[in-house]
Amino acid sequence: MKTYSTEKIRNVVLLGAPGSGKTTLAEAMLFEGKVIDRRGSVEAKTTVSDSTEVEQAYQRSIYSTVMYTEFMERKLNFIDTPGSDDFAGGVFAAFKVCDTGVMVINAQNGVEVGTEIFARYAERHNKPVILAINQLDSDKADYDASVAALRDAFGKKVVQVQYPIATGAGFDGFVDVLKMKMYKFKGDTGEREDLEIPSEEMERAVELNKVLVEAAAEYDEELMELFFDKGTLDEEEIRRGLRAGMKNREVMPVFCLSAKKDIGVKRLMEFIINVAPSPEKAREYKTVDDEAVPCDAAAAPSLFVFKTMVEQHMGELCYFRVMSGTVTEGMDLINANNDSKERLTQLFATAGKNRAKLSELVAGDIGCAVKLKNTHTNETLNGGGKTWKFYPITFPQPKFRTAIKPKNAADDEKLGEALSRMHMEDPTILVEYSKELKQTIVSGQGEHHINILKRNLSSIYKIEVELLNPKIPYRETITKVSAADYRHKKQSGGAGQFGEVHLVIEPHDDNAPDPKTFKVDGREITLNVRGKEEYTLDWGGKLVFYSCIVGGAIDARFLPAILKGIMEKMEEGPLTGSYARDIRVAVYDGKMHPVDSNEISFKLAGRNAFKEAFRKAGPKIMEPIYEVEVLVPSAHMGDVMSDLQNRRGIIEGMSSEKNFELVKARVPLAELNKYSTTLSSITSGRATYTMRFAEYQQVPPDVQEKLLKEYVETEKDE
Numbered sequence: 097m098k099t100y101s102t103e104k105i106r107n108v109v110l111l112g113a114p115g116s117g118k119t120t121l122a123e124a125m126l127f128e129g130k131v132i133d134r135r136g137s138v139e140a141k142t143t144v145s146d147s148t149e150v151e152q153a154y155q156r157s158i159y160s161t162v163m164y165t166e167f168m169e170r171k172l173n174f175i176d177t178p179g180s181d182d183f184a185g186g187v188f189a190a191f192k193v194c195d196t197g198v199m200v201i202n203a204q205n206g207v208e209v210g211t212e213i214f215a216r217y218a219e220r221h222n223k224p225v226i227l228a229i230n231q232l233d234s235d236k237a238d239y240d241a242s243v244a245a246l247r248d249a250f251g252k253k254v255v256q257v258q259y260p261i262a263t264g265a266g267f268d269g270f271v272d273v274l275k276m277k278m279y280k281f282k283g284d285t286g287e288r289e290d291l292e293i294p295s296e297e298m299e300r301a302v303e304l305n306k307v308l309v310e311a312a313a314e315y316d317e318e319l320m321e322l323f324f325d326k327g328t329l330d331e332e333e334i335r336r337g338l339r340a341g342m343k344n345r346e347v348m349p350v351f352c353l354s355a356k357k358d359i360g361v362k363r364l365m366e367f368i369i370n371v372a373p374s375p376e377k378a379r380e381y382k383t384v385d386d387e388a389v390p391c392d393a394a395a396a397p398s399l400f401v402f403k404t405m406v407e408q409h410m411g412e413l414c415y416f417r418v419m420s421g422t423v424t425e426g427m428d429l430i431n432a433n434n435d436s437k438e439r440l441t442q443l444f445a446t447a448g449k450n451r452a453k454l455s456e457l458v459a460g461d462i463g464c465a466v467k468l469k470n471t472h473t474n475e476t477l478n479g480g481g482k483t484w485k486f487y488p489i490t491f492p493q494p495k496f497r498t499a500i501k502p503k504n505a506a507d508d509e510k511l512g513e514a515l516s517r518m519h520m521e522d523p524t525i526l527v528e529y530s531k532e533l534k535q536t537i538v539s540g541q542g543e544h545h546i547n548i549l550k551r552n553l554s555s556i557y558k559i560e561v562e563l564l565n566p567k568i569p570y571r572e573t574i575t576k577v578s579a580a581d582y583r584h585k586k587q588s589g590g591a592g593q594f595g596e597v598h599l600v601i602e603p604h605d606d607n608a609p610d611p612k613t614f615k616v617d618g619r620e621i622t623l624n625v626r627g628k629e630e631y632t633l634d635w636g637g638k639l640v641f642y643s644c645i646v647g648g649a650i651d652a653r654f655l656p657a658i659l660k661g662i663m664e665k666m667e668e669g670p671l672t673g674s675y676a677r678d679i680r681v682a683v684y685d686g687k688m689h690p691v692d693s694n695e696i697s698f699k700l701a702g703r704n705a706f707k708e709a710f711r712k713a714g715p716k717i718m719e720p721i722y723e724v725e726v727l728v729p730s731a732h733m734g735d736v737m738s739d740l741q742n743r744r745g746i747i748e749g750m751s752s753e754k755n756f757e758l759v760k761a762r763v764p765l766a767e768l769n770k771y772s773t774t775l776s777s778i779t780s781g782r783a784t785y786t787m788r789f790a791e792y793q794q795v796p797p798d799v800q801e802k803l804l805k806e807y808v809e810t811e812k813d814e
């Protein structure tokens with residue numbers, strides 16, 4: 097394929113509710129651009145975009161697919177994304193590299209949950225949106241209702257460029273009030289006739305043209321003056337005005353489509369070419385060091401990887417956008433994130449499995465490199481001595497956690513490898529082995545996301561797995577002072593063991609002075625602090641260890657062993673085996689035996705003394721509390737609130753934004769199991785939420801009692 101200069105490139109992401117017709121539209125766009133010479137269909141499992149077995153089985157897109165077409169002497173790169181929010185990772189990555197969104201609307205449903213969700217994502221990524229009302233050929237299509245719903249959701253930004261004369265089986269064309277033409281289509285090959293607007297449509301066409309002209313004039317002062325002078329704007333001026341309005345996200349132009357019958361697809365593509373920004377005119381990209389990098393083909397070469405995929409026979413494919421300069425085949429670049437050197441041995445433009453070889457790509461273009469050794473999603477490759485690192489894609493936070501284990505223990509290692517590859521391909525899949533919970537925890541965007549993962553493990557990797565509830569990472573701590581003396585003594589043949597430790601423990605508080613005297617169990621203990629060691633624990637909180645031994649009651653060389661014993665018990669808390677935190681321990685006395693004392697004896701004495709003291713120190717179990725933010729349509733707000741309260745949630749605040757309420761709550765993690773699934777069912781999928789760790793808090797007494805009962809301590813005093 098030839099090289100397209102920056103101003104001849106357009107990068108577009110296809111968005112929309114599940115089943116609105118993005119993949120079908122993508123197919124028609126490939127056809128119009130002659131990448132394929134026959135259109136496949138979702139039903140026949142023959143589309144370019146839904147090429148994987150799992151997508152074909154569900155007849156739904158699951159992965160984003162990067163595609164290109166050549167059209168009107170331009171290169172149009174576009175990314176088909178899945179409509180289900182469970183797979184939103186691909187959408188976030190696409191927003192990073194595309195300059196414009198095309199929101200596909202199903203004319204039978206108008207504005208759907210998915211429409212709202214993706215419009216929010218577009219807003220968050222500051223990208224202009226074109227609205228394409230699709231499926232106008234279906235019997236239940238309702239164009240006017242769809243436009244009304246769009247107005248309701250997005251206000252006066254919604255501006256009609258086209259309207260259909262008839263919908264349903266009779267849908268064979270539309271009036272375009274930018275071109276002031278009527279387009280009629282024959283059959284489903286995209287072949288069209290450009291006609292004058294018939295007299296009976298003239299009034300409506302003129303009316304909508306006026307609205308369009310006014311919208312176009314509004315965002316450019318010069319155009320506004322022209323409009324006042326002439327009372328109208330010509331085609332080119334309207335485009336200029338729409339371009340300005342779209343750039344500020346003030347205008348969302350509306351188009352008519354039947355992707356299935358290839359009606360309106362070419363006209364939409366023309367509009368994208370004519371009006372959507374080329375990369376150098378779109379928003380500038382910044383590096384993490386806040387350097388703005390202009391999209392300039394003559395500058396130093398730099399590319400950003402937004403998607404990594406493993407394909408059979410091809411190996412790893414890295415999809416990238418050229419951020420600056422011109423990258424050529426055979427070029428050596430440096431990965432700014434890990435310093436490795438990479439050679440661009442082969443470059444492609446891809447449309448699913450269709451590939452066109454490229455010798456070079458310029459700033460703003462999207463392409464694919466194969467056989468990079470050490471480069472993945474979110475990394476930047478530079479030439480010309482640059483060390484640019486572009487801001488990574490911020491993927492949505494995980495919403496669904498599960499523990500996973502292979503049905504066959506022998507698959508353990510294989511499972512680890514498969515999961516890490518899955519994470520590489522889909523960064524919204526997070527995998528972590530929790531040493532604490534002794535579980536592998538997989539998190540994703542929803543139950544469906546995780547079920548697909550399970551299916552893929554079975555069908556692609558041949559690993560059968562079980563999904564289990566993840567354990568909760570509780571913490572243990574104490575609330576008051578206590579003391580214990582423990583003697584470890586063993587005399588069963590051979591050398592004996594002897595160690596005796598006296599210690600005091602109390603809750604740790606960063607601001608408290610060093611301990612001096614304690615009144616415990618009717619005794620008064622005075623401490624003589626000789627040494628203090630403070631440990632910040634891997635699992636949060638602190639352990640402060642004071643050595644206060646006087647008169648050589650215990651040899652200094654045994655102190656590390658005592659600390660080790662205590663630390664072991666901190667790692668496996670005395671109440672439930674969870675990590676303990678925020679405790680200070682003072683070892684102030686003990687006894688040694690001239691022959692039998694050794695490190696192991698003192699370790700065990702330390703450990704058991706600590707355990708005993710811990711149990712008398714008003715121990716409590718702490719649980720992780722998450723800050724949950726739910727964005728919910730006002731109508732479902734009551735249900736969402738009472739559900740959160742049933743989950744021991746504390747509602748912290750609410751704020752409204754246009755038909756939606758944002759509810760903030762603090763909820764124990766233990767109560768959030770499968771929350772995404774429940775939320776979806778009580779709101780018919782209309783709510784979204786985020787959750788992040790906030791703090792540890794004491795569990796209520798009834799929960800503590802239940803947890804204590806559940807924990808059957810296996811060890812006896814050693």
Ligand SMILES: Nc1nc2c(ncn2[C@@H]2O[C@H](COP(=O)(O)OP(=O)(O)OP(=O)(O)O)[C@@H](O)[C@H]2O)c(=O)[nH]1
Nearest residue numbers: 114115116117118119120156157179231354355356
């Ligand atoms: N009648 C009619 N059906 C359409 C049209 N476009 C798509 N469809 C059908 O609608 C269904 C969904 O189409 P897809 O293209 O898979 O929709 P999608 O938006 O990619 O769906 P997801 O990937 O699941 O989000 C399929 O059965 C299509 O054949 C259209 O213009 N008219």
Ligand SMILES: [Mg+2]
Nearest residue numbers: 118119156157
């Ligand atoms: Mg699709």
